[in-house]
Every structure is written in C-alpha cells, then in structure tokens.
Amino acid sequence: MENAVERFYNAFAAWGVPPVVPQLIVMLVVVSVVILFISVSVMFMIWWERKISAHIQVRYGPMRVGGWHGWAQSIADGIKLLIKEDIIPAGADKVVFALAPMVVFAAALAAYVIIPFGPHLIVRDLNIGVLFYISISSLTVVGIIMAGWSSNNKYSVLGALRSAAQAVSYEIPLVVSVIGVIMTVGSLSMIQIVEAQQRIWFVIPQFLGFLIYLMAAIAECNRLPFDIPEAESELVAGFHVEYSGMRFAIFFLAEYANMFTVSAIATTLFLGGWHGPLLPPWLWFLVKTYFLIFVMMWLRWTLARLRVDQLMYLGWKVLLPLAFLNMGVTGLVLVLRG
Amino acid sequence: MNPPEPVVTEHLQETMEEMYVNMGPQHPSTHGVLRLLLKLDGEVVSEVVPYIGYLHRCHEKIGENRTYIQVIPYTDRLDYLASMYNNFGYVLAVERLMGLQVPERAEYMRVILAELQRIASHLIWMGTFGLDLGNFTIFMYCFREREKILDLFESVSGQRLNYSFYRIGGMPMDFPPTFLADCKAFLEWFKPRLPEYDAVMTDNIIFQKRVQGLGKLDQKTAIDYAISGPMLRGSGIKWDLRRNDPYSIYDRFEFDIPVGRAGDIWDRYMVRRIEMAESVKIVEQALRALPPGEIMGKVPKKIKPPVGDIYSRVESPRGELGFYIVSDGSEKPYRYKVRAPTFVNLSVLPVIGPGHLVADMVAILGSIDIVLGEVDR
Amino acid sequence: MTPEEVIQAIRSQFCEAVKASEVKGVEARMDIDRGKSYEILAGLKGMGFDYLNCLSSVDRIASGELEAVYNLSSLKEPTKALVRVRVPREDPVIRSVVSLWSTADWHEREAYDLMGIRFDGHPDLRRILTSEDWVGHPLRKDYQDERLVPYEPA
Numbered sequence: 010m011e012n013a014v015e016r017f018y019n020a021f022a023a024w025g026v027p028p029v030v031p032q033l034i035v036m037l038v039v040v041s042v043v044i045l046f047i048s049v050s051v052m053f054m055i056w057w058e059r060k061i062s063a064h065i066q067v068r069y070g071p072m073r074v075g076g077w078h079g080w081a082q083s084i085a086d087g088i089k090l091l092i093k094e095d096i097i098p099a100g101a102d103k104v105v106f107a108l109a110p111m112v113v114f115a116a117a118l119a120a121y122v123i124i125p126f127g128p129h130l131i132v133r134d135l136n137i138g139v140l141f142y143i144s145i146s147s148l149t150v151v152g153i154i155m156a157g158w159s160s161n162n163k164y165s166v167l168g169a170l171r172s173a174a175q176a177v178s179y180e181i182p183l184v185v186s187v188i189g190v191i192m193t194v195g196s197l198s199m200i201q202i203v204e205a206q207q208r209i210w211f212v213i214p215q216f217l218g219f220l221i222y223l224m225a226a227i228a229e230c231n232r233l234p235f236d237i238p239e240a241e242s243e244l245v246a247g248f249h250v251e252y253s254g255m256r257f258a259i260f261f262l263a264e265y266a267n268m269f270t271v272s273a274i275a276t277t278l279f280l281g282g283w284h285g286p287l288l289p290p291w292l293w294f295l296v297k298t299y300f301l302i303f304v305m306m307w308l309r310w311t312l313a314r315l316r317v318d319q320l321m322y323l324g325w326k327v328l329l330p331l332a333f334l335n336m337g338v339t340g341l342v343l344v345l346r347g
Numbered sequence: 348m349n350p351p352e353p354v355v356t357e358h359l360q361e362t363m364e365e366m367y368v369n370m371g372p373q374h375p376s377t378h379g380v381l382r383l384l385l386k387l388d389g390e391v392v393s394e395v396v397p398y399i400g401y402l403h404r405c406h407e408k409i410g411e412n413r414t415y416i417q418v419i420p421y422t423d424r425l426d427y428l429a430s431m432y433n434n435f436g437y438v439l440a441v442e443r444l445m446g447l448q449v450p451e452r453a454e455y456m457r458v459i460l461a462e463l464q465r466i467a468s469h470l471i472w473m474g475t476f477g478l479d480l481g482n483f484t485i486f487m488y489c490f491r492e493r494e495k496i497l498d499l500f501e502s503v504s505g506q507r508l509n510y511s512f513y514r515i516g517g518m519p520m521d522f523p524p525t526f527l528a529d530c531k532a533f534l535e536w537f538k539p540r541l542p543e544y545d546a547v548m549t550d551n552i553i554f555q556k557r558v559q560g561l562g563k564l565d566q567k568t569a570i571d572y573a574i575s576g577p578m579l580r581g582s583g584i585k586w587d588l589r590r591n592d593p594y595s596i597y598d599r600f601e602f603d604i605p606v607g608r609a610g611d612i613w614d615r616y617m618v619r620r621i622e623m624a625e626s627v628k629i630v631e632q633a634l635r636a637l638p639p640g641e642i643m644g645k646v647p648k649k650i651k652p653p654v655g656d657i658y659s660r661v662e663s664p665r666g667e668l669g670f671y672i673v674s675d676g677s678e679k680p681y682r683y684k685v686r687a688p689t690f691v692n693l694s695v696l697p698v699i700g701p702g703h704l705v706a707d708m709v710a711i712l713g714s715i716d717i718v719l720g721e722v723d724r
Numbered sequence: 725m726t727p728e729e730v731i732q733a734i735r736s737q738f739c740e741a742v743k744a745s746e747v748k749g750v751e752a753r754m755d756i757d758r759g760k761s762y763e764i765l766a767g768l769k770g771m772g773f774d775y776l777n778c779l780s781s782v783d784r785i786a787s788g789e790l791e792a793v794y795n796l797s798s799l800k801e802p803t804k805a806l807v808r809v810r811v812p813r814e815d816p817v818i819r820s821v822v823s824l825w826s827t828a829d830w831h832e833r834e835a836y837d838l839m840g841i842r843f844d845g846h847p848d849l850r851r852i853l854t855s856e857d858w859v860g861h862p863l864r865k866d867y868q869d870e871r872l873v874p875y876e877p878a
Contacts (some may be wrong), residue, residue, distance in 0.1 A: 171390075684780040694830040
C-alpha cells in the first residue's frame with residue numbers, strides 16, 4: 010500500500026505539480042475512508058448492542074426493518090435522526106452548543122489515525138503512537154464540558170462536571186497501565202508494538218495492566234458501570250440532555266467510535282494486534298476488537314452503575330496503585346533480565 | 348387562636364455554593380409525576396422538599412358522588428400496580444361497616460388473588476429499582492414473570508391492570524376451570540426464578556455497595572412518621588397487619604415476616620425480596636385448602652350501610668392501606684377517605700434524604716416504592 | 725389496656741371535654757371538645773398510642789361544623805382509638821398534633837387543603853394536593869366550581 014502511495018506521489022512529481030496537491034488528495038481519500046468505516050462500524054455496533062442486550066434480557070430486539078433480524082434498523086434510525094428538527098434551546102450559548110458535538114467527534118475521529126488494522130493498513134505510523142492516542146482521547150472531555158455548560162441546564166452541568174472528574178481520574182491509571190507494554194517494547198509506535206508480540210501476546214505478561222486498561226477504557230467511554238456522566242436515572246441524560254436530532258446522533262456516533270478505538274488500542278497493545286493463524290491480518294484485528302466490544306456490552310447489560318465517590322475511590326485508590334505496581338514489577342523484571 | 352397565615356411561596360436563594368434542582372415532575376426516577384426540589388451542595392443533597400398533587404383527581408370527592416358499588420372501579424386507580432389489593436381493602440371496609448359475611452370460597456379466592464398481586468407488585472418494584480441503579484436487565488426479568496401473573500388475572504377477571512374484581516359480600520364469578528392448574532404451574536415456574544434475581548441483583552457487589560448503609564430510617568422515626576409495610580419491617584419492627592391485625596382468613600396460613608436490622612435501603616430490598624417467597628407459600632396453602640361452595644354472600648339488593656363510620660386497614664404491598672368511610676345511611680358514602688400507604692411513607696423523605704448524593708437520593712426514593720396514583724389520589 | 729380503661733382514664737382526667745364515648749370491638753371512640761383536643765391526644769399518646777394511622781376530615785354541614793377524626797393505634801397492643809373533634813365552619817381551627825406525631829404533618833396539610841381546617845401550630849401549613857393558587861376547599865359539601873359536572877345516574 011505504501012508503494013502505491015509512493016508511485017502516486019512520484020507520478021504527480023513527474024508532471025511538475027507541487028507535492029501539496031497529491032498529499033491533500035491522499036488525505037481526503039483517507040479521511041473519507043475512515044469516516045465511512047466509522048459510520049458503518051458504528052451502525053453495526055448499535056444494531057449489535059441492541060441484539061446483545063435483547064438476548065441478555067430474554068427479548069429479540071429489532072426484528073422488522075430490513076428483514077433478517079432487523080439488520081437495517083440502524084440505517085432507519087440514522088435517517089430518522091438526520092431529518093429531525095434541529096433544536097437549540099433558547100437559553101443556550103449557540104456557538105458553543107453547536108461546536109460541542111463536533112469537538113467530541115473530531116477527537117474520536119483523530120484517534121483512528123494510529124489504529125493498525127494490518128501490517129500496512131495504518132493511516133500514519135507515528136513514532137509517538139500511544140502518546141498521540143492518550144492525548145487525543147483527553148480531548149473528548151473538552152467537548153463534553155462545552156456541551157454541558159452551553160446547554161444552560163443544571164443536569165447538563167452536573168453531568169459535565171462528573172465527566173471532567175471522571176476523565177481526570179481514569180486517564181492516569183490508563184496511561185500508567187500501558188507503560189508496562191511500552192517499557193517492554195521500547196517504542197511508542199503501534200506497528201512496532203504489534204510486531205513485538207509475534208511470539209507472545211502482552212496480555213499474558215501484562216495481565217494486570219490489561220485489566221486496568223480495560224476498566225479505565227470503559228470509564229473513558231462513559232459506559233456502564235461507569236456511565237455516571239450520563240446516568241439517565243439520575244441526571245436524565247447528563248451532558249447531552251438538551252441535544253436532539255443530528256447533534257445528538259453525532260454524540261452517539263462519537264461514543265461508539267470511541268468504544269471501537271479503545272478496543273482497537275487494547276487489541277494492539279495487549280492482544281497481539283493483527284497476529285493470528287489462517288485468517289488474514291485485518292480480519293484477526295477486527296475479530297479481536299469486536300470481541301472486546303462485546304465484553305464491554307456484556308458488562309453494560311449485567312452490572313449496576315457505580316456512585317460518583319465509589320468511582321473516584323476505585324480510580325485513585327485501587328486502579329492507580331495497581332497500575333504503578335504493574336509498572337514497577339515490569340521494570341524490575343526488565344532490569345533483572347538485562 | 349388566630350389562624351396561621353398559610354405560606355404559599357418560599358424564596359429560593361441560590362448561593363455560589365448551593366443550587367436548586369427540580370427533580371421531576373418529568374424525571375425517569377420519580378416513578379410518575381412527583382417533584383422533588385433538591386438543594387444541592389455540589390452533588391450532596393442538603394435539603395429535599397417533595398411536591399405532590401400532579402395526579403390529584405379528588406378521588407375522595409368522586410367517591411362521595413358514587414354509590415358504594417360504583418366506587419370499586421375507582422379504587423383500582425389508586426395504587427394501579429396493586430389493584431386487587433385496593434379492591435380488597437375497600438370491599439372489606441364496606442363489609443365491616445355493614446357486618447356482612449363472606450363465603451369461605453370467596454375468602455380463599457381473595458387471598459389467592461391478593462397474594463399473587465403482592466408478588467406482581469414487588470416484581471415491578473424490583474425491576475424499576477434496578478433501573479434506578481442502572482441495572483436494566485433485572486427489569487426485563489421481573490416483567491417476564493409479572494406478565495404471567497397478569498395472564499392469570501386476565502383469565503380470571505378479563506382485565507390486566509384495573510381488575511375491579513372484588514364485590515361487596517363476595518366475588519362476582521368463580522375461577523375459570525383452568526385457573527388452578529395454571530396457577531400451580533406458575534408457582535412452580537416462579538420459584539426457581541428468585542435465585543436468578545439474586546444472581547443479577549442481590550449477590551452483585553456493585554449493587555450491594557450502592558444500597559448498604561444508606562437512607563437509614565431508625566425505629567423511632569419510623570413509628571413517629573407512621574411508616575408501614577416493607578419500609579417499617581426494614582427498620583426492624585415485626586409488624587404486618589396480616590399477622591398483627593388479621594383480616595379475611597390470613598390467620599389460617601403459615602408464613603414468615605421478614606424484618607431488617609439497620610433500616611437501610613438494603614433491608615427494604617431484602618424484605619420485599621423475601622416477601623415474594625412468602626407470598627408464594629401463602630398462595631400454595633390457599634390453593635390446597637380452596638373449598639367448594641358459594642362465592643357470593645347474602646347481600647341486600649341496595650347497599651345501604653347503617654349510619655356510622657369505620658376505619659378499616661389491610662396490608663397492601665406498600666403498607667397499611669386504610670379506608671375511613673362515614674355512612675349517613677344512604678346509598679353513597681357520606682365521606683370516603685383513603686389512607687394511602689405511600690402518601691405517608693413519602694412524608695419521611697425530607698428526614699432521611701438530606702446528606703446523601705443525588706445518586707443515593709434516587710435509590711432512597713426507589714426504596715420507598717411510591718405509586719403516584721395513590722399519593723396524589 | 726382495654727378500650728374501656730382508655731375511656732375511663734381520659735374521662736377521669738378531662739371529664740368536661742369528653743362529650744361522648746363508646747366502645748366498638750377493640751376500638752375506644754370519643755367525641756371531644758376542641759379546646760382540650762391537644763391535651764387529650766397527648767394523654768392518649770402517653771398511654772401508648774404511638775402510631776397515628778390516619779387523620780381524616782369530615783364536613784358535617786347539617787350542624788354547620790367540620791370534623792377532624794384521629795385514628796390511633798399502637799404497635800404493641802391491639803387496642804385502637806378513634807377521636808373526633810368538631811369545630812364550627814366559621815372558625816375552623818384546631819391545635820396541630822405535629823409535635824406529637826410527625827406523620828400528622830402531611831395529613832393536616834391535606835385536611836387544610838381539601839377541607840379548610842386550619843391547624844394552629846403547624847410548622848408549614850400549605851396546600852399539598854391542589855395547586856398553590858387554588859381557591860376554596862374541594863371536599864366541602866358546599867364547594868362550587870363551574871367545572872364540576874354533577875353526576876346524574878341514568
């Protein structure tokens with residue numbers, strides 16, 4: 010794939026076109042592909058979550074739209090959301106209100122740059138890959154606070170504040186939990202991390218780190234049992250209570266896109282990325298990622314919601330010390346082995 | 348004695364530290380149209396004022412303008428999750444006022460239906476309590492079982508929610524021929540379901556952490572506020588009108604009365620959870636002992652209770668359901684007052700609520716198990 | 725304590741204030757004077773009636789009076805008590821019993837809201853079931869409302 014891009018650039022250079030033009034073209038194509046992938050994948054995930062939750066709850070879920078097990082339900086929902094009236098509350102800060110979903114979605118989108126779907130199927134193999142993901146994922150909370158504050162609604166503000174507190178508390182164990190992997194590999198590049206797992210997946214030596222990452226990642230996605238920023242039974246819907254139609258859909262899209270991202274990063278860091286027998290690499294990657302997504306859905310429909318202080322307790326007093334322990338032990342083992 | 352000036356409005360002074368939040372009347376966790384005015388210090392509730400009456404329809408005034416029999420369908424709409432029990436309480440009050448005897452078989456039928464209704468009501472409570480805490484799955488499990496109880500009720504009365512099935516002096520019609528077998532099959536099917544709820548709710552560590560030690564109601568406050576039902580028993584007082592002031596034929600059945608220790612949300616949860624199993628026992632005993640015979644006693648053509656008044660109470664799934672009826676000897680009650688259990692139980696919320704987080708407030712309100720149709724009347 | 729003993733004890737203490745009394749099953753029933761209502765109810769509470777089941781209000785329009793009915797019981801003994809207090813419609817004021825039983829709070833607010841009985845000493849006597857700006861007291865027999873459609877049996 011990289012050869013093809015090289016040849017594309019060379020062809021343009023031969024015609025005497027400045028290199029900005031082919032670069033822009035490549036960028037646009039890649040972004041379109043990523044957005045298309047996100048949309049399709051999110052639609053699938055929403056339908057899938059409805060089916061999983063339904064079967065956990067002795068129901069069927071969507072069965073009508075599209076025929077076979079309601080496969081077209083998400084498409085129908087998407088169209089419905091698109092043609093709904095766009096409502097901005099009278100008391101809202103209109104500019105920030107309109108920007109908030111875009112910020113959230115942009116953050117979710119940017120993280121796809123470093124997801125290695127296969128040996129050559131990566132938008133850009135940044136040498137600071139993991140760091141890039143961590144910094145981008147923190148941006149989401151900015152959008153959430155914008156949404157909560159600009160809605161001019163007390164429930165939204167409470168939800169946004171909860172979200173900020175939660176993001177700060179869970180970012181740290183998340184970062185510390187992946188340091189073990191980075192130390193072992195000695196690189197932040199996603200490709201190199203995956204290639205280092207040819208022999209053994211990091212989930213085995215770094216099992217503790219994997220568990221901490223998974224918990225912190227669920228909290229990052231604001232999903233049950235850590236969905237206190239939304240908490241429909243307490244804050245109605247938290248930060249997006251005033252949003253409807255397409256703006257709400259963008260929040261929804263970003264939430265599911267985030268879910269995919271954290272699962273993909275977990276696959277890359279701990280589950281050996283695209284490695285696996287028989288099947289093509291990209292399929293292996295998707296299988297592992299969707300398995301993690303399934304675990305997240307499974308947890309959501311089984312557990313009750315934590316309270317705010319319990320969430321903080323878990324983050325600061327349980328996950329963070331464990332993450333540091335994991336880091337220390339990894340370092341010790343590395344030093345002992347030389 | 349000068350009459351005090353009624354306070355109509357209060358000034359809501361918001362400060363930098365505290366803010367007021369209206370929880371309800373449209374809020375998913377107020378179980379209807381209750382409005383709670385919360386004064387929040389950050390996320391901690393420092394004051395809670397319930398505002399009720401959004402569902403007020405002057406039920407008692409309507410009752411005064413109907414004949415005694417015509418009131419029965421209105422009682423369904425009080426606690427609409429336990430309609431059978433409201434019917435039961437009302438017809439019992441009128442029968443006591445008139446001194447009517449109810450045939451054996453009708454008494455057994457009443458108890459069977461009433462206890463099934465208690466199970467159905469507790470199931471709804473359990474499911475919605477799960478929703479309050481963010482556990483969605485238990486809701487569907489509970490509704491699956493409740494659906495089967497409603498099927499049984501439908502086969503008996505033709506209705507699924509507002510049955511209006513009890514009559515003054517007996518029951519209007521006998522069980523359909525398939526009912527006994529269906530009911531037994533349901534009980535056999537239901538008993539193994541209770542451990543399933545335990546797996547999803549009771550044994551879940553997150554659930555336990557969310558409810559234990561919160562919303563404590565001590566015995567003194569409970570009696571002072573005349574709390575009744577599972578809430579009173581959760582506070583450790585062994586008080587059940589079925590046992591302590593027996594009505595109908597409840598003194599013939601063996602069943603345990605679960606009590607809590609700490610009076611927290613967990614205790615109220617466990618009391619209701621165990622009560623479901625106890626109700627199953629009562630229904631089983633009643634089915635075994637169900638005698639043949641008449642189902643309607645000797646009732647005068649026109650229901651005209653003698654002049655007088657009566658306060659009659661029964662143990663509804665939510666507590667002491669009382670009817671105070673004043674008769675002036677005519678066909679219509681002169682005064683008809685409902686002592687709604689959740690109306691009284693809710694009044695203790697401003698005492699046990701403050702000091703908790705918003706999330707716990709939702710759990711406490713859920714543990715009171717209010718039904719607004721009854722609170723607002 | 726049997727109902728007979730309850731009535732006897734109350735009568736011996738407040739002989740004038742007890743206008744009528746009867747025993748019905750385990751229930752001691754008394755009609756008492758409104759001037760001593762608080763003292764008598766406090767005395768009953770002292771006898772162990774720690775549980776106020778219900779507080780109802782009745783419009784005795786024929787004699788131009790309003791009536792408050794207290795249903796008392798105990799969680800320890802089977803004896804119950806029913807106490808009636810009548811007040812004239814022109815001056816419907818009774819002393820509040822919130823200080824004796826906190827549960828009376830909402831009951832008294834309801835009686836004030838729907839029947840218009842005022843409870844002297846109530847900490848927060850507001851309307852509870854109808855809206856704050858409601859006019860009149862709907863449960864009174866002479867309550868008129870143009871929206872009220874009389875029911876005529878066919």
